[in-house]
Amino acid sequence: xxxxxIVRLNLICSAAVSLVAAGDIYSRLSQTSGFLGLGxxxxxxxxxxxxxxxxxxxxxxxxxxxxxxxxxxxxxxLVLRKPGYSVLFIFFTLILIETxxxxxxxxAEILPILYVRYTIFLASxxxxxxxxxxxxxxxxxxxxxxxxxxxxxxxxxxxxxxxxLIPLALLTLVFIVISLTDYGFNQRIAGKGYFLPTNxxxxxxxxxxxxxxxxxxxxxxxxxxxxxxxxxxxLQKEWIILIGLWIITYFLWMNVPLEANYxxxxxxxxxxxxxxxxxxxYYDLMSQRxxxxxxxxxxxxxxxxxxxxxxxxxVGGDSYLSIIWLQVxxxxxxxxxxxxxxxxxxxxxxxxxTALLFIIRERxxxxxxxxxxxxxxxxxxxxxxxxLCLLWFLYLLVKWLKSPENxxxxxxxxxxxxxxxxxxxxxxxxxxxxxxxxALLALRKNLGIxxxxxxxxxxxxxxxxxxxxxxxxxxTGVVQIDKYHIFQDWLxxxxxxxxxxxxxxxxxxxxxxxxxxxxxxxxIRKNASILxxxxxxxxxxxxxxxxxxxxxxxxxxxxxxxxLQQIFLYLPSxxxxxxxxxxxxxxxxxxxxxxxxxxxxxxxxxxxxxxxSLPYWWFDWDASLTPRSIFPLFLSxxxxxxxxxxxxxxxxxxxxxxxxTGTSYLLFYSLVGSSGGxxxxxxxxxxxxxxxxxxxxxxxxxxxxxxxxxxxEQPTSQARDQIKGxxxxxxxxxxxxxxxxxxxxxxxxxxARYSEERLDDSLRYILAExxxxxxxxxxxxxxxxxxSKGRIFMxxxxxxxxxxxxxxxxxxxxxSIPDYSYARMEFYLVGLWNTWVxxxxxxxxEVFPHGSDVVVFATWEKGKVVDGIxxxxxxFRASRVYILPGEQELFPLTMITCExxxxxxxxxx
Numbered sequence: 082x083x084x085x086x087i088v089r090l091n092l093i094c095s096a097a098v099s100l101v102a103a104g105d106i107y108s109r110l111s112q113t114s115g116f117l118g119l120g121x122x123x124x125x126x127x128x129x130x131x132x133x134x135x136x137x138x139x140x141x142x143x144x145x146x147x148x149x150x151x152x153x154x155x156x157x158x159l160v161l162r163k164p165g166y167s168v169l170f171i172f173f174t175l176i177l178i179e180t181x182x183x184x185x186x187x188x189a190e191i192l193p194i195l196y197v198r199y200t201i202f203l204a205s206x207x208x209x210x211x212x213x214x215x216x217x218x219x220x221x222x223x224x225x226x227x228x229x230x231x232x233x234x235x236x237x238x239x240x241x242x243x244x245x246l247i248p249l250a251l252l253t254l255v256f257i258v259i260s261l262t263d264y265g266f267n268q269r270i271a272g273k274g275y276f277l278p279t280n281x282x283x284x285x286x287x288x289x290x291x292x293x294x295x296x297x298x299x300x301x302x303x304x305x306x307x308x309x310x311x312x313x314x315x316l317q318k319e320w321i322i323l324i325g326l327w328i329i330t331y332f333l334w335m336n337v338p339l340e341a342n343y344x345x346x347x348x349x350x351x352x353x354x355x356x357x358x359x360x361x362x363y364y365d366l367m368s369q370r371x372x373x374x375x376x377x378x379x380x381x382x383x384x385x386x387x388x389x390x391x392x393x394x395x396v397g398g399d400s401y402l403s404i405i406w407l408q409v410x411x412x413x414x415x416x417x418x419x420x421x422x423x424x425x426x427x428x429x430x431x432x433x434x435t436a437l438l439f440i441i442r443e444r445x446x447x448x449x450x451x452x453x454x455x456x457x458x459x460x461x462x463x464x465x466x467x468x469l470c471l472l473w474f475l476y477l478l479v480k481w482l483k484s485p486e487n488x489x490x491x492x493x494x495x496x497x498x499x500x501x502x503x504x505x506x507x508x509x510x511x512x513x514x515x516x517x518x519x520a521l522l523a524l525r526k527n528l529g530i531x532x533x534x535x536x537x538x539x540x541x542x543x544x545x546x547x548x549x550x551x552x553x554x555x556x557t558g559v560v561q562i563d564k565y566h567i568f569q570d571w572l573x574x575x576x577x578x579x580x581x582x583x584x585x586x587x588x589x590x591x592x593x594x595x596x597x598x599x600x601x602x603x604x605i606r607k608n609a610s611i612l613x614x615x616x617x618x619x620x621x622x623x624x625x626x627x628x629x630x631x632x633x634x635x636x637x638x639x640x641x642x643x644x645l646q647q648i649f650l651y652l653p654s655x656x657x658x659x660x661x662x663x664x665x666x667x668x669x670x671x672x673x674x675x676x677x678x679x680x681x682x683x684x685x686x687x688x689x690x691x692x693x694s695l696p697y698w699w700f701d702w703d704a705s706l707t708p709r710s711i712f713p714l715f716l717s718x719x720x721x722x723x724x725x726x727x728x729x730x731x732x733x734x735x736x737x738x739x740x741x742t743g744t745s746y747l748l749f750y751s752l753v754g755s756s757g758g759x760x761x762x763x764x765x766x767x768x769x770x771x772x773x774x775x776x777x778x779x780x781x782x783x784x785x786x787x788x789x790x791x792x793x794e795q796p797t798s799q800a801r802d803q804i805k806g807x808x809x810x811x812x813x814x815x816x817x818x819x820x821x822x823x824x825x826x827x828x829x830x831x832x833a834r835y836s837e838e839r840l841d842d843s844l845r846y847i848l849a850e851x852x853x854x855x856x857x858x859x860x861x862x863x864x865x866x867x868x869s870k871g872r873i874f875m876x877x878x879x880x881x882x883x884x885x886x887x888x889x890x891x892x893x894x895x896x897s898i899p900d901y902s903y904a905r906m907e908f909y910l911v912g913l914w915n916t917w918v919x920x921x922x923x924x925x926x927e928v929f930p931h932g933s934d935v936v937v938f939a940t941w942e943k944g945k946v947v948d949g950i951x952x953x954x955x956x957f958r959a960s961r962v963y964i965l966p967g968e969q970e971l972f973p974l975t976m977i978t979c980e981x982x983x984x985x986x987x988x989x990x
Contacts, residue, residue: 084227085146085153091223092143095216099136102212103129109205128209135216157227170224176217178712180210182656185709195690244726252718255645260705264642276643277758279697280765281446281455283438285653285713286682291437292776299430322433323417330413330440334458335406337444340451343891344460349882350925351906356880357401359892361461364390365401366879369911373877374833379557382564384549385504386463388824399877399932405459412458412465416440418472419766425479426728426735427774430781435773439766441683442651448685453698456759463506464762470502471509471763475742478516479735482523485530490813492534496541497817503542504549504824507563508749509763513542515745516738523734544814545821552825640756644747646704647757648765649721650697652772654714655707721768724775743767835912840875843936847963850974871960875936876912878964883907883925897954900942906977910937910957917956921979928975934965 106129146152160166187203187210203210341347344361348354357365367381368390381387393404416436424432443465446457456462477495481488503510517535524531546562554560681687692698696707706714728736743764750760882890889901899907899917906920906929918937939957964975 084157087223087226088153088157089143089146091219092139092146094219096136096139096143098212098215099132099139102208103132103136105208106132106206128206132209132212160224161228166224166228170221170228173217173220173224176213177221180213180217182709182712184210184214186656189694189707189709191694195694240723240726242726244729245722248725249719249722252649252722253715256649256706256714256718259642259646262642264638264704275755275760276640277454277756277760278700278702279453279647279650280758280762281442281449281453281457282651282655282688282691282698283442283445283653283769284682284688284691285656287441287445288438288653288776290682291441292434292780295430295434295437296780322420322429326417326420326433326436326440327413330416331410333440333444334409334413334447337447337459339459342450342460343454344462345450346882346890349884351881351883351927351929352931354400354402354931356882356931357461358890362880362890362892364461364463366909366911368394369399369877369879370915371827371831373835373911374831375911375915376828376831380553383463383505383507384563384824385501386466388827389466389505390461391827401461408461409458412469415443415465415469415472418469418476419770422472422476422479423770423773425476425483426739426770427731428777431774431777434777435770438769438773442769444683445688448688449692452689453692454758456762462759464759467502467506467509467763468766470498470505471512471742474498474502475738478520478738481534482520482734482738483732485524485527485534489533489537492537493541493813493817496538496543497545497813497820498541499538500542500545500817501820503562504546506763509746510562511749512742512745515741519734519738519741522737540814541817544817548818548821549824552828634752636754637751640751640754641748642704643756644751644761647697648743648747648761648768649714649717650710651765652717652721652768654717655691655695655697655710656713717772720775720779721771722775723778724771724773727774727778728771739767739770835876837913840873840913840936843875843934843963843965844873846965847936847974871938871940872957873936873938874910874912874914875934876910876914878908878910878918878929878931878933878935878962880931881906881908881929881933883922897944897956899956900953900958906962910935914957917954918959918962919956920959920962920977922977926975926977929964929977936963936965938962 106125110125110129142152142156160169183203184207187200187207191200339345339355341355344357344359346356346358349356356362364383364387367377367387371377371387371391372394377384377387390404393407397404397407416439419439420432420436422432423435443458446455447459449455450457450460456464458465474495477491477498481491481495499509499513517538520534521528521531524534550560550562553562695710696702696705725736725740728739746764747761750756883906884890884901884904886902886904889898890907892898897917899919903921904923906922906926908918908929910916910918918939937957937959938961939959942956942958944955945953960979962977964977966974
């Protein structure tokens, strides 16, 4: 009887809210001509018809229920049948969530320009939102009441266990505590270290479409297998999946056009091609030095990545655009390794799903290069290559822990791989002792195998890094891997010592040894009113780039809170309009023939509106959560907890290895005074792994029990390595040693491209061929020029760019930007001299190819230091530059002569 009365109460509620909503729409129709006067009259009639139908249906059923006593019982029996109950429960749950989130979306004070049509739609039909919310809420209460026995028997009860609830409670508590404190990313962090805003997001609609597509592929594969189609067996082949993932990744990432950002300068004359700034410029510069035989500087940062770029340049060519496709081809292995890792931890379906999520997230990063602070596959940055090495390392360890007796050589290879990663980003070395501890806990009952494995890992690591450490000791007298001075300064700060100020260095680039924050990161403005983004120098980041006013230990809570928030906030933790899209598969041809998505869930416009409408990508974010993020964030935490619990149930050691890796890295970076953004990009994908596994577990509950061997669902069998024998270990060790020796060997074996003899030959060539150049007869005599302040030298000109007076390169990582008070042609010269060259010009020249051999007539100008801070680097101011045609002689000898007031040494300010 109680259940019948609750059903009747639901009918009364449905009729009442339908009457109120219908009255609101009717009153507006009677006062205006159509929908807000815009002519959408049919839409109003459609909604009015829906409301009146609900009102009429609820009233009729309610009246008839008193005349026919068994009517309610029949309705309940009908609802409780399979699959009607589940369908209705899911339907009303989605309506409740969507209407509630839409109301919060409308009240969030989002700039109207971001979602014009959708905002007008919600504002016009606010009564419809309330109707859907109360109707779905009443319906869910009714369904729960009449079907409680059914709910108690649902398969979802498997998640009501401690391994799922404890992680969920801990993660929820973390966010509550951070929200109630002043820690995290906010305006009170000035002088507390380096804070970056949240990294590239992944939206809920993207996750839904990826999951739906993968489930459709799975169903298709199962259908083909049931009908024994000949080629269906190929779909189970591991190599088919691996190659397919690589091809999909490469196509999707390469298909996104480049955008100018902090690390990539927009095309400038004379070459009108993208060039590099900041850290990307530094890495490319160091690789070019190595390529011309000048070797490394004494303390190069990230030496293995520099060597990697050198190889790419040797294969692809001198310019940035000529090697980016090679880098993307290598980085496209990341989803492949991620698939392999998750596959061995959980299942093939979870591996594919997580790999696809990573692909789309990185594609979002490429789309948002000009809007938020990112480190993407098309930027010359170290983060993604380190992620590839870390995934490889973790995969090898997981495979070893799964069967340590049959994979004894794997720790040796794993040690070499992590050594490779450390030479790319030395910060990853902090992970090694924690990984060793995780392996000890996993093999605590077999300490002999653990000890053998750790010895092999240590040998592999030492074989790879020892040649570089020996080189550093010979060059500098210091036994170190990378960033020696940074760690030294950090230890001194902990001990309360002040760092000594360093004077200006005459030769720029000789002591570039710090991982500096980008002082003017591109950040989103809260009140920006136009699209696309107009970059603005972040006042927050400018303030935190100043010397710290407190030590690392005092700043630790701020950075830890920021890191903990950001490893979750990039996931679908924010509601977006369900109906907003120009189309899911609407494409258009790009300017260079590429295929571009237009205004859909994977488009640049959609992603730009996403980050603009949420505070987590604003430079003035105060670390608080917007109300419309609370439920989606809780849902993300729930899925992560389910994924963690499921992985923990299957294999604790493998799950613990991932958690310990991520936790140790976040703690270390928090302690050294850096957090957020690309700083944690090396490990933030770990939450995505558990998120993908959690969604996979939920999907598995709906998969039919008569298809236990469905393709993409079960874990693939992992072949056991039976690699034994001393000679195999020796071969692996020799290979690792060879890779390690390749770094110092490159300095020795790559011949110097420029020398005094070659300069003399080039001068003789200029004297012989220069008669064809107009004005050559006025050329100053060599001896007269060199006897004054002038110098004559040659080298390779990198990234020649013309700047008007006042324009400058954003950052070269060493704060050595030359004088920019006058119009000039500016390039970096590598060779016997490695420094900036300015050639004063009123207008740009027509031809000055990147990577050209040049002979420069110039004078050295000292840099400027104001209050102990370098404001301008030293550079050569050229009076003329000769561009040599090179071996292929694609263009004739070209002379560029200084123009304007600043050509005269006496007039230089």
